[in-house]
Each structure stands twice: as structure tokens, then as C-alpha cells.
Amino acid sequence: MTDQPTPMMAQYLAIREANPGSLLFYRMGDFYEMFFQDALAASAALDIALTKRGTHLGEPIPMCGVPVHAAESYLLTLIRKGFRVAIAEQMEDPAEARKRGAKSVVARDVVRLVTPGTLTEESLLEARRHNFLASFANVRDDCALAWVDISTGEFRVMPCPAPRLAPELARHAPRELLAVERSGLDEIAAEAGSALTELPPGSFDSGAATRRLCALFHVETLEGFGNFGRAELAAMGAIVDYLELTQKGRMPLLRPPVREASGGAMQIDAATRRNLELTQALSGGREGSLLAAIDRTMTAGGARLLERRISAPSRELDLIHARQSAVAHLGSDPRLTADLREALSRSPDMDRALSRLALDRGGPRDLAAIRSGLTQGAAIANMLAEDAPAVLAEAARDLTGHDEIVDLLDDALIAEPPLLARDGGFVAAGYDADLDETRRLRDEGRGVIARMQADYIAETGVTSLKIKHNNVLGYFIETTSTHAERMLAPPLNARFIHRQTTANQIRFTTAELSELETRILNARDRALEIEREIFARLCRAVLEAAGRIGQAARALAEIDLTGGFADLASGEGWVRPHVDASRAFLIEGGRHPVVERALKRKGEAFVANDCALTAGETPAIWLLTGPNMAGKSTFLRQNALIAILAQAGAFVPARKAHIGMVSQLFSRVGAADDLARGRSTFMVEMVETAAILNQADDHALVILDEIGRGTATWDGLSIAWAVMEHLHASNRCRALFATHYHEMTSLSARLPGVENATVAVREWEGEVIFLHEVRKGAADRSYGVQVARLAGLPPSVVERAKEILHQLESGEREGAGKPAALLDDLPLFRAAPPPPPRPAKAQASEVEARLRDVNPDAITAREALDLVYELRGMMVDQAG
Template sequence: AAAAIDYIRRSQAGLLPRLSHPRPSDSSDILGLDPATRASLDLLRTRDGETEHTLFAAVSRTVTAAGSRMLADWIAAPLTDPERIARRQAGWVWLLDKPGIRDDLRASLRAAPDMARALGRLSLGRGQPRDAVAIRLALGVAREIGTILNRHENLPPIMEQAVRHLDRAHDLQDLLGRALSENPPARMDDGGIIASGYDAELDTQRELRDGSRRVIAALQQEYATEFGIANLKIRHHAQLGYVIEVPAAAGARLRGREDLIMRQGTASASRFSTERLVSLDQQIAQAAENAGLRERHLFTQVVGRILDEAALPDMAAALSCIDIAQSCAVLAGGGTWCCPAVGTDTSFVIRAGRHPVVEAALPRNARFTPNDCDLEPDHRVMLLTGPNMAGKSTFLRQTALAVILAQAGLPVAAQSMRIGVVDRLFSRVGASDDLARGRSTFMVEMTETAAILNQAGPRSLVVVDEIGRGTSTLDGLAIAWAVLETLHSTLRCRAIFATHFHELAELADSMPRLSPHTMSVREWKGQVIFQHEVVPGSARRSWGVHVARLAGVPEPVVRRAGRLLSMLEKERGRQAPPLPLFEQAAADVPDAPSTPALPPAAMELITELDPDALSPRTALEMLYKLKKLLKP
């Protein structure tokens, strides 16, 4: 923190912005999201750097810039504390059945300027008059919103806290109301920042300055009459000061007068001065300079008073929080978004979940097909097979996004949702290389897989797509098999494992918590119809040739590929077993000597054991019991 402050001080020429006290942050309070997961899910920006088709764009209904920034922070750093999550949810749930209050809050918030940005500029000495006016307007909006919410009893805690922060800084609001003019200029040099009546000395200097202008107007009329030149003007020149300006023809008649001093002649005009004009010019310049200096001094005092008000950062945060609450209430008000239940167990059930970004991009008359996701403890690993373009990647991402929204305290695009807190989320969906760093697509895939296997734990959620596709079939199948075993039996995390290695579905017999699912497909009149539904079971085909046709591959190539596929499938059916690695693994293991049957008591004890529920001490006690039962 000290190094950061030193950098700011040096880079800002000694000036420091308004800084809050450092606060300790525990990484366990925030859902762990590694860079690959953030890039995969397009939370705030897409891989192309765009902001349109992102999770933030799909859920934001905020009306203030500060509210949008806080919502982005919530999405980027979801929570792992169910109590804090419930506090956030309570704010927008309270507004769900109160459309009148929502509309009043939105109308008031639309007038709220960005208080935090204005404070930042003022604290660095870069503020302009309109930044101070922004603080005044924000204070007015805060008082107005506080009045709206104070009309109602039984506010949720997050709203009560916001109201307490909004109901402060009344003295500062009164000061700014008296000190600042109604419509100040954009720049300090333009003057007119401080309101009339606030400072007597400034009013005196302004009267002298503005009164002199009236004197100039009267003097112009006097000279026009005296010299008989109706279009005579008294103008202020940057180098010459106040001068009499007449057309060139009239100027020739005035050059002989002793009371006039010729200052400048051009082809179209002649400029003269008098001792009276010179004296008046000095008086006006002095009055204007004094007024400007006094106004700057007063504005500096006002800015200092603003920066001394400790309540402003909390007030800005409260306005942003209320903006997010109304945004969530508007989003969930249509009835198709739910308030998820987030607890401390390991449950995981989503009913009729949808992908919010894809749904937002659909045409108005199109409908997104919802899907359930059940990763309860007794079937916490879902093996998802099915054809390309059937929606596997969409299903993976929508599940991960639902967790992020739920633990950020926001509505979820689903009929209902109940999950135990996820401590780390890993999403490996979509292939990409990193050639600039010398990493191929497969190397990137394995690097990300390594990160998952080294960091995931029992409370993590892992969604992975096509592990092992960047190498040979047997290598890829072996890697996918080993990774799936590790997720299921070693890490014991909740996971969705999408793959085209359909043989892995056979592992359900040896992995009790593995649940095979597939994407539903129908054939009709020789065409393949993707139904985008996740159903129990496993696929036996990938329909890659059909997808090639959809992509525009020339028809002769598609037909040839179809014939080759049929030939290869027949050849494999004659020569190879369904899962060659199983057969190879069995062939490599020598025949083991037969073991005697276990005593009935030992068999009963083993049958009743639940390894996932055993503590280390209880497991040790069970081993002693088994050893005792197995003694001859």
C-alpha cells in the first residue's frame, strides 16, 4: 500500500487523490476465478474486447454510471458468504412487488451525477466548477431517495444501511446551495462560479466591474453624439485595451483632434483612445482581476469543505447499491428470473436454467430452451455427450454463469436454484492457442487442465469441454479418462464433463457418482434436428458430418465423409472393443490369486460405510474394526 501511494504521489506531481483507509481482504470471501475462466465466460468483456454480448450487458438495468461500476465489481468478484449474499438479495427482493417505489427510485437516480468521479477530480486539484455542482446535485438526490425509502417500514438491512448513509452531510448541502451559482461555467476562468450574495467582498468587486461596463455603454453614446458618428463603437482589444473604433472614412476626420490618440489604422477601421478611456480601462481590469482572485479563493474553500466531508464516499456507495437493487428488481420483475437459495451445504440444483447472454441476443420471437442441472452429492459429476452444435457449450457456460450471478447476490435466469457455496469456479470451454508465448492449442488446454486439477476441491465447480481433443484418439481418451477419474474420486468436486469420447459413459458402472447425460437429437426425413435439451443417457454418435454440411462444406466432400464414416464404424465394430483402454488395462494386469471371502460382519460394515462422510479419526477407527473382524 505504501509503494502504491508513493507511486501515485510521484506520478501526480505530489498530489494525492482522496484515499480511504486500507481494509483487509480475505481471498476466501471471494469466489475464485482464474484468468482462463474469466476469459471463457465473457463476464465484462468478450475475447474481442467488446462489451455488448457479455454477462454484465445482459443483466444490467442500472441508470447511473457509479451503479454500473459497482455491478461490474459484484460480477467480477462474487461472494462465498451466504449471509452477505442474502443481504444483497433482500434489497431487490423487497422491491419486486413495489413497482411504484422502483419507478420513483429510477426517476431520482437518473438525475444523480457521478459523485465518486467528481470527488476524484476535486481531490487531485483537477476539478472544475461543475464537479462541485455535481456534488451538490448528488446530495439533493440522496436526500430525495432517503425521503422515498423512509416512507416505508420494515426495510431490509441493506436498505436501512443505505438510508443511514444518505441522511448525512446536510450542512455541506446547505453550504453548496448558498455558495455555488445555479448554472456555473464549464471552466474556472470564465467566472460566475460563486453565487451572488454569498460573499460581500466578491459582490463589491463584481459591482465595480459590471458597473464600469454600463459606464462604457454610456460613454459610447456620448462620443457618438459628440463626433457625429452614429456607428462609433467602444470595443475591448486584447493588446490595446478599450478603444474607440470607427470606419476608416470617419477616422480620417478625427485624426486632427488633440483629445484623441491614434492607436491603430486598418483598411476598414480606425482605432483611437482618450485619457478617460485609458483610466476607465485600468479600473475595469483591476476590478475584474480582483473579482477573479476572490472567486478562486472562495471556490478553493468550498472544495476543501467538500473533501473534508467524510460521509461522501459512503453516500456514493449507497446510491450505487440502491441503483443495483432497483436494476435487479426490474430484471426479475418479468417473472422469468429467480432468487437463488445459497447455503453452506454441497447441494446443486437448477431448474429450467437459461443462458442470459444467448437469450438476450435471440430475436424477439425466438425462445431459449431451458434445461435442468442436478449435481447433488450422490451424482455430483455429470458426463455430457452429444453432437456438435447441440448446445453442450451453452449448457456448460449457463451453469457457470448461474453460480456467478447467485453468489454475486443477483437474479438468476432460471425457474429456481439451490446451491451450496462454490469456493472456486473453473470453466474450460472453447479452444484457443497462445502462439505468442509458444503454446499450441493442446498445450493451452493441458495448462488449464493442470490448473484445475491442482486447485479444485470438494466445494469447487468444474465445467470442462473436450479434454484431450488436441492429440491422438488414444492419447486423448486416456487423458480424458484419467481427468474424469480424478474429478470424481480424488477431488470429489461438482463437475460437468462434456466430451465426444462416448466410451467414457461406460465408467458409470465403476464411478457411483457419475451421471451420464446427453443432448437430445431427432432425425426427421434425413435431417438432424437439435433439440437443445439435456436428457439422461449417453450419445453414440457426434453428427460431425452433419455439422460439416451446415457449415457449408461442399456436398461431394460431405457425401464422401459419410461413406467413409460408415465404413470405419463397421470396421471398428468387427475389430475393436467398445472401449479399447478398458480392454488394454485389463490385459496388462496379471491374474491375481483368488482371495478368500470376507466374514459377513466385515462385509456388512463395509457396505454401510460412506467414505465421503468419514472424518480422519472415524476412518482410522473403521480400519481397526475391520482388522479385528478379519483376524482368523
């Protein structure tokens, strides 16, 4: 036992101390090993065996490990469980360490920190979603948010006042958020699903940030990229500083930063995104969301672009109209759309291939992905006519002019190269003469030797000449003593060098044979070395063209999304909406895309409804009443989703749509508590409602459902009433307001911008039939008791509820006055009558007893007829 760690363990502890907060993957041969607390944490998280290796301070050292070749799957598990991982690789050949002495340790160092926001490996990423790393900076109350996806190169920044941080994080859903301090951000980051990483203030220094960004993009000034404020520079600089730290100086291939204007997209807060299930269903996962219902994209890049468009619908009219025109163009030519989509289905993810190559984590397949993507891009560009709409024409231009790099990759690579460059075998035959010869030696050594032997026989005239091999001499030329005399005499003796004489044979060599021997023995290693050199040259060529390749990747995504929207519109009967700068909101035959999709799967039809919120320049609010389960929430949501789709550039599920620009979208639908922050359901409802009333402008669209239901009836009615008046008088926005407070329908007579609408139902023989039709007018009841019966409440509870409801309604009609008086006057609180006792079980009759003994499957038709006569006779006897 010793208190001094071994040299290897001392190295481990030193590297571990230099990388606090991360699990250390310590490379030992074919495994990444972990020790001490890292081993305990990793074995539990990965469910792998925990072993021991030696002792430290008198205690056994816990140890576990994962195979290097399977490390990515383990990394994914650790990242998803909130860990960061430092990867320490062997920086030299172990043989070199042994030369320094028995106690020398192989040099190791951390080559990369793996964190949630810095993933690039294909197996660690979701192909159809971005993996953003975000940074929030606050410089003297001037705030900004920057975000980057190092797997695609996307790099953006925007001014972001502190109150806007939560909505913007909800929009981008970054995997990791960088901040100078954690105060107040833990809760916001957790709500967005982001791991919060604290950096020192120096990382957010705006002056240092400018220098970092200029160095990264090899420019003297950032003015060519935009006019950035100090907070924006600080946020971007922190990202660059963090990437230098985690990537150990090997920076990813980032595009120049783009500054987003705060008013360029429809503002959608976190609660609204959650309520409308834009990219994720309330139940968790993608299925059931708007994104899942409308995604017809064929490529990973197109899918990521779709999510960005749905998450941030545009407020630029010209851009919206241009995108709609492109969709209409493809929608008018189904054959062209089908051909484009078929070609797109063969297009790989060039963005992520480029990123891996830039970080030296790529392989031959990434080069092949670039080749295939550019090849398909050229074919797609040829399909588009010169007079195509601007969006498609610009994309087509970005897909052309890549012949040089395509030819290079086509000449150099085989059709289907292996994943890793270290395996070799990816360079095409005929591309490099030296490699071809080396491979020939490696693969056809015997054939090469046989051809050389034939050449020597022809040159010497010695037919018995043989080229042989042994472990002592290696390759040598052997002939009999008689024939050797010719080779020992001039001029052949200058070429054939005597090596050995035996009893009956004489052995020679030549300079060519010695060189060939060396080349054959080293052919495998030399072939791999040549291929690595070629791979490096190809990577440099691709990265030199990275800017234009990135443009081509974005062009493919744009065409893919446009084709997906066109296919969706033609397949589902969607129409082009008219979008302008007005406050109009006129929908004819609108439908909910997610609900309609679910109903179609069951063979059922969706009931379409109209919505008209325009009343000149006055506020336009519909007060929607009707029973539960009639479809109010569906109606509210579908109109919000139609607005999102329209401003995303898509067609919409309706017969006709006229949508004035929606600046902000707010949704207060559904109920849920927030126990983590100590908020009741009602408090959550009020917080979300307050956010709407404090922010909504006159071009906002607001949908509210059951405001005030989380408290006492009269409190709730009072709050709902006041909210409605505030929306009308102060916010002056377009709104759909669903409620069960029928008393509020009288507001339509007092407020000029409010109209009543209701969801129709029918009663038939005590049953409630939901028609799902929205009509002008007001409901006079909620049918809550009937819905409760449909839900399966015990009959005694349903009957008691009917009795209480009847008494309350009668009291109101008879002028009972205050609620307290009504309750005092009516016998509402007497004990509910017990359910009637079950009748005593009657003794079975002779007929029943006889039937109990009969097995219908075991009697014939004749026996059954006889049984009927028998039973009839027994009944006659009983009646007599």
C-alpha cells in the same frame, strides 16, 4: 552553429533527464512542445506534423506540439499506446522572467507524471469501469497484492501467494502493475492487460511503507485499519511512494486501506473468466459479455460496483442473503423501484468529482456534482421506508445528514456552472457582496457612473455637472466655470478636488470617483480573483466532508445496483436462488442470460434446461454427450453463470435454483493456441486442465468441454477418462463434463457420483434437428458429418465422410479389433473418386429457344394465352 544549447533548450534537456522513460510535455504559452526523440515518437503516435526548431550539435532539432486546451485527447491516445507523459508547466508569469534579463528563461517544472494507472480526468477514464493501479510485493516468499483507483479512492490489499497473482490480476484488470523486478511478471502482466512498471527495492520497504501510510492517513498506527503483514505493507507502501512521485506531492483522496480475506470471494482463474466472458467477450469489447447482458444500473458508480460483484462473487452467506433480501424488497414494489431509478439517473459520479477536487484538477462542475449527488441522495433516502432490508436501510442512513454542505453549495453556485474555475461566472448572485459589487462595476460601469453623477448633481445643485472619461485623466467631473464657483467654495471644496481648468470648463475629482475608477478598471480581474478564492473555500469545505460524501457515493451505488438487479429480475422472469453451505446444485429451467438476450432480439425463444449435480455427499458429475451445435457449451456456461449471479446477490435466470456455496469456479471450454508462449491448442488445454485438477476442492464447480480433443483419438480418450476419474475420486467436486467420446458413458456404471446426460436431436428426412434439450441418458453418435454439411463442405467431401464413417462403424461392429487392423482391412485410403463429370450441355429445344425470346413484362394477357397454345403445339410436334 554551436554545440552549446540555448538556455531554453538546456532547461528542456535538464527536465527531460530528470524524468527518464516519459515523453515530456514542455509548456510554451498555449502549447505543450516536444523535442528530439520525444517529438519523433509523439508525432508518429499522434499522427501530427513534425517540424524543426534551431539546431543542436549541428543537427536540426525535431519538434512537434499539441494545444494545451486539447491536451487530454492527445494524452489519452498516448496512454493507450503505452506511453508515460511528464507534464512540465510554466511556474511563473513570463513577464517576471523578462524582468530578469533578455536571456532569462521562464521557470518550468514537472507537475505530474501521467501513467495508465494514475488517470483522473473524466475524458481519460471509462465512466463505468475502475482504473486500478496495482502493486505486487514479495517479502521473503510472503506475497501480497494491493490495488487502488485514485479516481474513486478505492484502496485494498490482500495476501496473494505467487500462484494466485494471475487470477487476481484477471479479476481486477489493473491498468498498471508495480513490482520490484520484472522477472517472471512481464507475461502475467501482459495477459492481464497491465503495463508493468519497475520500482526500486526501497519503494517496497515495509518499514518505510508504515511511515508513509501513517503520514498519508494522519494516524500514529495502522492497527485501526487492520492487522497487515509485511508483504501487505510493502505493497501498499509502494503504491503510496509511486503516487507521491507521479502526483508530485499532491496526493489523491484515498480511503483507508481495506484488507480482503483470500477466502472471502469465489475463486475464478483467468482462463475461466475469459471462457465465460464475464466482463469482456472473446471477440473483444463489452458487448456479448455477462456484464453487458445484466447491466441495468443508472449511475457510473453502480456500474463499477456491478463489475466488482460479478468479478468476485461473495462466499459470505449472511452477506449474500442480505443482498438478495434487498433485491426482493425492491422487486416487490415496481413503483418504488421505478421512482428510485429515475432519481438515480440524475445522480452524478461523486467519487470521481471528489478525486479531481483533491488533486486540484477539479472545477465548478465537480462541486455541482457533489451538490446534485447529495441532493438526489436525500430524496432517495426519503423514498425508502424505515423497515427496508438492512442493505437499503444502511444506504439510506449514509445519504442523510449532508444538509450543511448542500446548503453551502446551493447558496454559492449557480445552477449550471462552467467547467473551469478560471473562466469565472460560477458563483451565484447574492452569495458574496464584494463579488456582486465588482460584477456590477464590471458589467454596469456606465450605469454606476450615471448614478454617481445624479448623486453629485443633487449634492451640489449643479445641473450641468457631468462625469466624463479620457485616456489622460481617466474619469473626472466637469462643469462650467460659472457653476464651478460653488464647488470651489467651502464646504464643497473639501470634497471636490480641482484637477484641471480649460477655456470654458473646470474639472474635478473625488476620492470616491478615483476609487471607483480603479475598481472599474480592475473589476474583471478582481471578479475572477474573488471567484477563485470562493472556489478554494468551497473545495476545502467539501474535502473536509470527503469521508461522509464518499459514504454517500457508495450508498447510491449500492441502491443503484440493487434496483438494477430488481429491474432485471422482474423484467426477465428471474427467481431468488436458495444459497446455503451445502454441496447442492439444483437448477430447474435454467437459461443462459447472454444467449437468451440475443435470441429475444431476434424474436426467438430460449430452451430452458434442468441441472441436478447433487448426490448426497458423493461427487456429483454429469457426463454430457451429444452432437456439436446442439447446445452443450451453452448448457455448461449457463450453470456456471447462474452460480456467479447467485453469489453476487442477484436473482438468477431459472424457474427454481438451490445452490450450495461454490468456493471455486473452473471452466475449460473452447480452444485456442498461445503462439506468444509457444503453446499449441492442446498444450493450452492441458495446462488449464492441470490447474483445475491441482486446485479444485470439494465445493468447487468445474465445467469441462471436450478434454483430449487436441490429440490422437485414443490418447484423447485416455486423458479424458483419467481426468474424469480424478475429479470423482480426488477432487470430489461438482462438475459438468461434455465429451464426444461415447465410450466414457460406461463410467456411470462404475463411478457412483457420475450420471449420463445428453442433448437431444431428431433426424427427419436426412436432416438433423437440434432440440437443445438436456435429458438423462447417453448419445450414441455425434452427427459430425451432418454438421459439416450444414457448414457448407462440398457435397463430395460430405459423401466421402459418410462412406468412411460407415466403414469404421461397420468394422467396430464386426470386431475388427485394433485400430490399425481396422484401417488395414477397410479400403479407407483409396483415392477418393473424382466428382462425376458434368453432363454435356444439351442443345436448346425449339420451345426453349422460343421462350428465350419472350419478354414477360412486355406482352398482354391475350398474347400470353396465345403463347401458351403456341408452345403446346410445338411440344406436340416434338413428341410426334
